[in-house]
Amino acid sequence: MQQQTKDHATLAAQFNKNEPRVDWHDETLWWVRTKRDIAAHTLPEWEALRDLASGIKNNVLSNMSAYLAAFEKKAVQNGVNVHWAADAKEHNEIIHTILKRHGINQMVKSKSMLTEECHLNHYLQEHGVEVIDTDLGERIVQLRQEPPSHIVLPAIHLKKEDVSNTFHEHLHTEKGNNDPNFLTAAARQHLREKFLTRRAALTGVNFAIAETGEFVVCTNEGNADMGAHLADVHIASMGFEKIIPLRKHLGVFLRLLTRSATGQPITTYSSHFRRPRKGQEMHIVIVDNGRSTQLGRADFRNSLKCIRCAACFNTCPVYRRSGGHSYHTAIAGPIGSILAPNLDMKQYADLPFASTLCGSCSNVCPVKINIHEQLYKWRQVLGKDGYTGKAKELSMKGMTFTLSHPAVYKTAGKMGRWFIKNVPFVVNNGLNPWYKERDMPEPPKASFGEWYKKNRK
Amino acid sequence: MEAAKEDTQEQYAALKAEGIKSSRDAMLKAIKQNQPAFIEAPSVPAFVPYFDDALQKYMDVLKAIGGRVYLVNNYEEIIQQIEADFAGAKKVVSFEKTFAAIAEMPDATNDPHGFADVDVCITTSPLAVAENGAVWISNKEMPVRVLPFIAQSLVAVIHKNSIVPTMHDAYDIIANEEYAFAIFIAGPSKTADIEQSLVLGAHGPKIMTVFIINE
Ligand code: SF4
Secondary structure: OOOOOOOHHHHHHHHOOOHHHHHHHHHHHHHHHHHHHHHHHHOOOHHHHHHHHHHHHHHHHHOHHHHHHHHHHHHHHOOOEEEEEOOHHHHHHHHHHHHHHOOOOEEEEOOOHHHHHOOHHHHHHHOOOEEEEOOHHHHHHHHOOOOOOOOOOOOOOOOHHHHHHHHHHHHOOOOOOOOHHHHHHHHHHHHHHHHHHOOEEEEOOOEEEOOOOOEEEEEOOOHHHHHHHHOOEEEEEEEHHHEEOOHHHHHHHHHHHHHHHOOOOOOOEEEEEOOOOOOOEEEEEEEOOOHHHHHHOOOOHHHHHOOOOOHHHHHOHHHHHHOHHHHOOOOOHHHHHHHHHHHOOOOOOOHHHOOOOOOHHHHHOOOOOOHHHHHHHHHHHHHHHHHHHHHHHHHHHHHHHHHOOHHHHHHHHHHHHHHHHHOHHHHOOOOOHHHHOOOOOOOOOOOHHHHHHHHHO | OOHHHHHHHHHHHHHHHOOOOOHHHHHHHHHHHHOOOOOOOOOOOOOOOOOOOHHHHHHHHHHHOOOEEEEEOOHHHHHHHHHHHOOOOOOEEEOOHHHOOOOEOOOOOOOHHHHOOOOEEEEEOOEEEOOOOEEEEEOOOOOOOOHHHHOOEEEEEEEHHHEEOOHHHHHHHHOOOOOOEEEEEOOOOEEOOOOOOOEEOOOOOOEEEEEEEOO
């Protein structure tokens, strides 16, 4: 991918040129969020599960090295090859080396945000290896040479007409046929041929179990399994934070994951890979790529609890109205805005400002990450590290973005009111130029919009 | 300043200087240095299911996620129903002897690519979960891993008393199972990646049927 020079506000402004599209994006993601609410509210123990998940992840963070070593030992006993990659480069090289050894230059890949983070496709392409993404949404954006705009719904920024045009161009489907059933059937046929002819498959990892050395992959489409069970070589890439202690902890995480993501009670497939099938080679690549640094940052280590459900995206008034591509990083949304500056503060200095700090993300997060507080803390870190000028400029831009988009600021306003009342220090801080010159001791009784109008006079 | 990048690189450089050469050892050391003080994992309590009738819940949920479900009394009924539902099917396979009359028993050691033309795969399952409609299938019931995915339709046969209320109950049962590969399958393969319109049959089966033997 080319070096990004534009910041979130500029890219969001581009996305906002197509108003009806933005409205659709906003409403569709809110609908997904609503489905999540219904699923969550069905379980009386929902909050207890969130506490448990967060507690188990606290234990994981505090005992990470021992769990990883135990996992490796078990996985090796299970006949799996375990590799360790300190950074993205090493991850990509390890995978290329495995493929080279088998003389393989074509691979299918199911969803793995880690490989996006490492720019694996690009790397392998440069080394003469073709990678086909097999998740439908990912295949659509791959054909269009775009990155995914959402970690669960990779093509959510597109309409069926776009998909139809893309398929017409690349898969020679009937022009103007926009029926999702027809388009999905075309993709099924197209990708089935790939599954049946590729000798290597790469999958992500949703959970890796220290106790047993197995790993679990969740999909609705079945693409991870179609790839892995037909390939001679199965490679699974995982960030080291995917580890959980016991198999029975899956009960907690699988109950939370899909309900938070799409409102389904579970994904169609939850596949437990323990040993390679006879004659197959299985590899796991455990990746650091800045995670150990994040683990050492007391204020930000909780971000490593993330199970990638994207609930924080769907609820975020800024994400919904600025689109995933405006975050110019593999993982967009509120959590991506915490993870990206850890990788590169300079390139991603704008992201912690792409938020109203309304706190809705933290409220929906199934593992109870204090997302909005971390965004606020990043602003402070960036300020301390010589970004104060930049911070003001970015924050101003962020507010300008929020205030010039009524839907964002109405939603932000409703939650913002609660926020100002309950967590006043967050908004009334030296870094936020909007509040700097304005004394704001009391939460406004009127709406944020009215308050703003009055104060502007 | 690009603190994070530098920190990681510095930490790794220091570890290498100490003589730690492999990325494995360097990663484990860096992680150990940076992880917080030990925190005990909470124990998972027994939650009281929020529904009374696990059988009814299972059937309701499976239907809601696009599955088909039949409550039957015996294997004869299952065979009749399969014959009716999949009248046009050319290749039906099962590792369960009970279905020998309607399904061929494949050779599990065959190349998995040879199963690309399977219309219907029939399997048993020892465990199902009421709250999400899933069945549990391990390599014991299904020695060919790709079959439940590559078949156009999947049929699973369970017993009423193997339905447990929640995933916690399920993992209590399979906590110490020795399997090479196992899956929870909940309904047919699906996608909503085009404008969030739900389409059944993404890459796996378009139809998923569960027969519950009522005994
Ligand atoms: S931060 Fe929480 S809500 Fe956001 S993707 Fe991760 S687990 Fe889901």
